[in-house]
Amino acid sequence: KPNIGLLSEEFLEDVKNMKEKNLAVELLEKLLRDEVKARMKNDVVQEKKYSDRILTTLNKYHNRSIETAQVIEELIQWAKEMQE
Structure with missing residues (x-):
């Protein structure tokens, strides 16, 4: 089990x-x-979904479509969602 x-x-x-x-x-x-x-x-569909969300956000960040603070907020929000 991951280290929450x-x-x-x-x-x-x-x-x-x-x-x-x-x-x-x-x-x-x-x-x-x-x-x-x-x-x-054990859930390839969910793994791909979350991986794609991370990748999409990071691509926007690397393309300078979003600011650093915004990408941090999005990643933190997803971390919180995963804990639920």
Whole structure:
């Protein structure tokens, strides 16, 4: 079972407040991808859905369609959804 503590409310708040926003995005991306793999390994459809959401957001970020703060907010929101 994945380590839910890594995506705790307190941890996510710490990541959100990091001064190095680009590092925060990379950290959230890595943690979310690992979380998706661990939680959805028996549900390929759900795994693809979450992976696609992450990829779409990161593509918008890399294309400068959204700001760093916005991508962090979206990734944090998905982390919270996964905990429910």
